[in-house]
Amino acid sequence: MLRKGVTPVIALLLIIMVTIGTSVVFYMWISGASTSLTKQEVDSSVRALLKGEGVEKLPSGGLRIYVRNIGETTVIVDKVYIYDSTGSRLLFTGSYYLKLSPRELGYITIPAIKVAQINAEEVRGVKIVLSTKTGVSSSYTTLSEIVKLPYKPTLIALKAYRSSTDPTQNHWVVFNYNTGNYRLYEGSANYPNEPYEGIAPILENTNEYTITNTWVPWSQRPVDSPIIIVINPKYGQEDWVFTWHDPHGTFRFYLQKLSGDIEIDFLVFWEDLFNPFKPPGSVDDWKDHVVRVTVFANGTYRIAVFMAKGGYSHEFYLNVTREDPLEGRRVYGKDFNDYQFNFVGGYYYEMSDKIYFVTP
Structure with a gap:
């Protein structure tokens, strides 16, 4: 009588364990598939590239950075970083909003009041890095003289x-x-x-x-x-x-x-x-x-x-x-x-x- 009573209980426990194990495996498979799908979607949607086209010194002493979107999707440039040529010392950072369609050329202006705060006297070049909200970035190096270029301030x-x-x-x-x-x-x-x-x-x-x-x-x-x-x-x-x-x-x-x-x-x-x-x-x-x-x-x-x-x-x-x-x-x-x-x-x-x- 005792053995007959235990067997159904064990059987029920085995069924529950198998069900839980199957659910865990199914969840892991679904989770992995979802992660893979999300990564593929991100990779396909972030085919955006930025190309620096040049830097111009404005009459007031400010800087204008020209950038082109050479990618396939619209991007928003939201950060500008200026480093020394080695990239080890940050000279300037600023937040901006520049929306660029594919192949579109745009620019970001750094006012003279900000340029005056950039200490480029001891560096041989500067590296300008532009980043976007999607994480895409582009960097290029130009002569520091574009920052140090003398100009007469308007008093x-x-x-x-x-x-x-x-x-x-x-x-x-x-x-x-x-x-x-x-x-x-x-x-x-x-x-x-x-x-x-x-x-x-x-x-x-x-x-x-x-x-x-x-x-x-x-x-x-x-x-x-x-x-x-x-x-x-x-x-x-x-x-x-x-x-x-x-x-x-x-x-x-x-x-x-x-x-x-x-x-x-x-x-x-x-x-x-x-x-x-x-x-x-x-x-x-x-x-x-x-x-x-x-x-x-x-x-x-x-x-x-x-x-x-x-x-x-x-x-x-x-x-x-x-x-x-x-x-x-x-x-x-x-x-x-x-x-x-x-x-x-x-x-x-x-x-x-x-x-x-x-x-x-």
């Missing part, structure tokens, strides 16, 4: 006249927007340590900034620079809002989308009281002058004023050819005790009558 100047009766009471700042380097001069007299030199903050990848919440003594100024440069992360290709906080409140600057081949787009904030030779008792908002500067690939500059205010008279210069005395292209000015801005619906916009196109 910008902002000048403040402090007195309407004595024109010698003035000071001005000249700066290179690619590096932030600035020099400040005083017009009333010669000083032994003139000009006052420094590096202006360049804000990147940020939508908001607080300079200070209260008026501060000159000795406690939040930045040792009369100007602050803010890079538009959209590069003028989309609308963008930048929010500025200071002792007078919150100010939102609405940068509307622009058309054209834009290399870089940025705001300049200026504190006209900033003057180490005749320091004020305190400083406040760094927005006595707010101007948008757009640089196009062909070398044209678009200058648009958002705000110009205060008791001082202002002048804006582009393509400064001599710093002391100041010489260059005077683009526009603001009178004494004049307050100019365009405030609509909670945002500050460009003033339509204060937009200038200049080719240095």
